[in-house]
Amino acid sequence: MKRYQRAAGAIAGSAVGDALGGPFEFGPPGAFSARFPSSGAGAGAGAGAGAVDEMCGGGGWDPGEATDDTQMAILVAESLLERGGLDLPDIFSRFQRWAASDPKDIGLQTEDVLTNGMPWDLAAAIHFQVNQRAAGNGSLMRASTSAVHFASAGQEATMDAARRIAALTHGDRTAWEGTALFHELIRVALEDTDPLTALPDILAHVHPDHRGRYATVLSPDWHPDQATEFNGAVWPCLGSAVWALRTTASFEDAIRAAIDLGGDTDTVAAVTGGLAGAYYGLDAIPARWTQPLHVPLPGFDGRVLHLGDLLHLAHRLGG
Numbered sequence: 620m621k622r623y624q625r626a627a628g629a630i631a632g633s634a635v636g637d638a639l640g641g642p643f644e645f646g647p648p649g650a651f652s653a654r655f656p657s658s659g660a661g662a663g664a665g666a667g668a669g670a671v672d673e674m675c676g677g678g679g680w681d682p683g684e685a686t687d688d689t690q691m692a693i694l695v696a697e698s699l700l701e702r703g704g705l706d707l708p709d710i711f712s713r714f715q716r717w718a719a720s721d722p723k724d725i726g727l728q729t730e731d732v733l734t735n736g737m738p739w740d741l742a743a744a745i746h747f748q749v750n751q752r753a754a755g756n757g758s759l760m761r762a763s764t765s766a767v768h769f770a771s772a773g774q775e776a777t778m779d780a781a782r783r784i785a786a787l788t789h790g791d792r793t794a795w796e797g798t799a800l801f802h803e804l805i806r807v808a809l810e811d812t813d814p815l816t817a818l819p820d821i822l823a824h825v826h827p828d829h830r831g832r833y834a835t836v837l838s839p840d841w842h843p844d845q846a847t848e849f850n851g852a853v854w855p856c857l858g859s860a861v862w863a864l865r866t867t868a869s870f871e872d873a874i875r876a877a878i879d880l881g882g883d884t885d886t887v888a889a890v891t892g893g894l895a896g897a898y899y900g901l902d903a904i905p906a907r908w909t910q911p912l913h914v915p916l917p918g919f920d921g922r923v924l925h926l927g928d929l930l931h932l933a934h935r936l937g938g
């Protein structure tokens with residue numbers, strides 16, 4: 620499979636998962652399959668009579684509307700492209716501009732860090748010092764674009780970039796390591812290596828203080844029911860996404876499994892969609908999901924990105 624198929628699959632797949640999961644956020648397990656008992660694939664991609672329309676909207680979201688996860692991933696992508704590489708103060712200021720423009724959703728911790736008036740290199744660290752809890756999935760959720768961009772720089776560089784971008788809003792190294800793991804999983808997928816097979820090797824690059832806990836949630840016998848925290852935390856979120864990829868056989872079924880876990884469904888499905896999109900490639904994502912997909916960018920001149928824009932970004936980011 621061509622590298623671009625996987626890169627575009629990661630970015631579009633994450634956005635699709637986000638938009639599909641948004642209406643089910645904080646809902647109970649199984650809500651997605653209760654509403655959509657069978658895949659729409661059998662009805663064909665043409666959405667003719669009888670086709671199911673899982674891109675349903677609700678909970679304040681329009682059908683196909685991507686949430687803060689994808690919005691922030693786009694902000695990172697545009698900074699990387701316009702600044703010609705990693706410019707952390709620029710990413711932070713784009714996040715601030717977005718946060719000040721009343722996005723429909725924003726993580727509690729992310730909002731606090733972006734609006735507390737501290738400089739870019741202190742805001743998250745001070746928040747962590749004060750609160751002592753910053754292991755949310757809010758840096759993992761937005762990592763699809765940076766993962767594609769830094770993949771060609773190699774294992775060390777992509778994991779390092781992931782940690783630095785995560786640290787803009789999350790002072791807890793737990794969040795850095797989870798985001799670094801995601802970057803590396805995408806990197807190996809883009810190299811045509813099975814990320815699940817590579818997991819034991821990838822874990823060796825995780826900071827030793829955090830390796831054991833990630834080894835637990837990423838092991839083949841772990842199930843999301845064994846999570847010790849809500850899946851809005853970074854460990855069970857990544858663990859659930861890898862579980863969804865491992866225990867299904869298609870992009871669609873991985874997303875379905877992720878959303879059916881309930882809880883933080885948009886983010887678990889966004890992370891799952893990034894991994895599954897890289898794994899199965901862009902062509903495995905149903906057109907009935909990519910057609911209504913759109914990504915508003917509050918604070919950025921009312922722009923709304925569609926699939927073609929995401930594919931263009933994927934190409935420019937190094938797909």
Ligand SMILES: [Mg+2]
Binds near residue numbers: 686
């Ligand atoms: Mg969200």
